[in-house]
Amino acid sequence: MEGEYETILSGLEELWSMLWLNLRLLWLPNQLGQLATILSCVALAWLLDRQIGPKFEDWIRSLEGRPKWQLRWLIVLRNRMALAYFATLCWLASGAFSLIYTFPSRRYLLTLAATIATAWLFIRIAAQVVRNRSLRRLTVWGLTIYATIYYLGLVDEAAILLDDISIEFGDFKLSVLAILKAAIVTALLVIAARTASHTAARRIGANEDISPSMRVLTVKFLQITLYSAAFFIGLKAVGFDLTGLAVLSGAIGLGLGFGLQKVVSNLVSGVIILLDKSIKPGDVISLGDTFGWIEELGARYVSVVTRDGKEYLIPNEDLITGQVVNWSHTNQFVRIDLFFGTAYGDDPHLVRKIAIEAAHSVKRVLSSRPAVCHITGFGDSSVDYILRFWISDPVEGLTNVRGNVYLALWDAFKKHGISIPFPQREVTVLKGSELRTETIRPRPDTGS
Structure with missing residues (x-):
């Protein structure tokens, strides 16, 4: 341990000596002039940003209606105008110094400041391709630090220092430098994998020759595949031994298998659903009291949107083990049954005919599959019927089409004088019986 501390301290001393040498050079008369010029460029860039920035913002607001990506990049440019002004002023000052001093060392600080500022500007603009805000911020800071160290000529010293800060496990050495390399390489591969997967997803989603479930799968x-490859290739690229990692991952997987049985079950159930094509995006299903259409098939759950706008996240396992009604599994045809009754005095032949005509008068009821009406029994107060008809758009709802057919039946029965009875009770007084009525008056209120 003492040897490691001594190595780290020696690396810090070497890095500090390089910085101190550069700081001592700043006190030379020519370097002080360049330093004063750099500070003047900072102040002038700030003033230019205060004067021009608001006018530039007003111009951006006047461009409403333009494509969003154009406005987005204009806003990005606006937020970095001060840095752009500073880099431009430093380059101009460096050019002016070159007319006075022929030796490049005489304008070293100005050129260095202009180069670093330009690198920072390009890093902040290029990082906008990273959509995740936290990842974009981490990328900006990481590249900014690296660019600064690179142009200061301290890359080798910083690498030696980071490599000296390490932990050893037998023959395996894990240093801060190795961790940074692994993080950078893995992050780049993950970004590439994400871009490739999004591009492939758009193209696969637009291919009508592939079924919806196979597209999702x-x-x-x-x-x-892409994310796993990015992770393992990133580790292998920096020298990690994947053999030990495989043994460790097997042990961890065995332990997690007992604690994450439900999660694994849902994942496997999701794969089964995609393979057997029993449920696909756009299908209309009923599961218990939930009726709606499939919005999205996730790795762990299925998103079902109901008619009232509620979105239910149903675990994949429930769709495998439970009874699910898929109204549009093989086709979109759905038969709906309505029950009603009429009075015994109405002609049942006429009732059946009127009921069928009323059903076909509703727009969503199919005429290609004729509706039928049958007597189901003789009830206590009415003759009972069942009316069956077909629709081909269950995604538009079932309750509303039932209501429309009931309303058509009501209008048709009223037009033809057919009555819909309600339960009635008859009281028969037997011969020889006596029927008396008695009025019971309430007692007066005594106030007690």
């Missing part, structure tokens, strides 16, 4: 498989 292909995209999920591609994402898992």
Whole structure:
């Protein structure tokens, strides 16, 4: 341990000596002039940003209606105008110094400041391709630090220092430098994998020759493959031994298998659903009291949107083990049954005919599959019927089409004088019986 501390201290001393040498050079008369010029460029860039910035913002607001990506990049440029002014002023000052001093060392600080500022500007603009805000901020800071160290000529000293800060496990050495390299390489590979998966997902989603369930399955498989490859290639690229990692991951997987049985079950159930094509995006299903259409098939759950706008996240396992009604599994045809009754005095032949005509008068009821009406029994107060008809758009709802057919039946029965009875009770007084009525008056209120 003492040897490691001594190595780290020696690296810090070497790095500090390089910095101190550069700081001592700043006190030379020519370097002080360049330093004063750099500070003047900072102040002038700030003033230019205060004067021009608001006018530039007003111009951006006047461009409403333009594509969002154009406005987005204009806003990005606005937020970095001060840095752009500073880099431009430093380059101009460096050019002016070159007319006075022929030796490049005489304008070293100005050129260095202009180069670093330009690198910072390009890093902040290029980092906008990273959509995740936290990852973009981490990328900006990481590249900014590296660019600064690179142009100061301290890359080798910083690498030696980071490599000296390490932990050893037998023959395996894990240093801060190795961790940084692994993080950078893995992050770049993950970004590349994400871009490739999104591009492939758009193209697969637009391919009508592939079924919806196979599109989802292909995209999920591609994402898992690309992200796994990015992770393991990133570790291998910096020298990690994947053999030990495989043994460790097997032990961890065995332990997690007992604690994450439900999660694994849902993942496997999701793969089964995609393979057997029993449920696909756009299908109309009923599961218990939930009726709606499939919005999205996830790795762990299925998103079902109901008619009232509620979105239910149903675990994949429930769709495998439970009884699910898929109204549009093989086709979109759905038969709906309505029950009603009429009075015994109405002609049942006429009632059946009127009921069928009323059903076909509703727009969503199919005429290609004729409706039928049958007597189901003789009730206590009415003759009972069942009316069956077909629709081909269950995604538009079932309750509303039932209501429309009931309303058509009401209008048709009223037009033809057919009555819909309600339960009635008859009281028969037997011969020889006596029927008396008695009025019971309430007692007066005594106030007690």
